[in-house]
Amino acid sequence: MSDRIPMTPEGFEKLRNELSQIKSVDRPQTVTAIEVAREHGDLRENAEYHAAKEKMSFINGRIQELESYISLAEVIDPKLVKEKDRIVFGAKVTLLDPDNDKESTYQIVGEFESDVTSGKISVKSPMAKAMISKKMGDAVVVKTPKGPKEYEVAGIKYE
16 A cells, blocks of 8 residues: 655645646647647658657656545645644744854645745655754754754744
């Protein structure tokens, strides 16, 4: 049996929206493109036909992938976390770098919704693993290619 996949309500909704877009817009457009390309004659030398068939194969694979993620999803709403003084899935954590007094904020999310540029890191990332179970003021030591890097927990929010 496969493990459940943790994700926030926003991440779950994003997957559902993508699946809906692919099924209701992208796949029908590609079916039409295949039909139009077939009308152009000899399929052996028809680049449009082969490109459309390849796109349809990708779309069908993505649909299967999204349906699998959605079926295994364990939606965890950060607003409902009871013990708000410890870092767990969904937390928005502000870390202080003692080397330069610079603060960075990250939210711990599911691996399929992570986006470092928007401050969302995967629960499976080394940074998130180092933060889990820490409290305000605790040191967080992250293993990096250049060696261990230490931060201090400066804030924990559940929104």
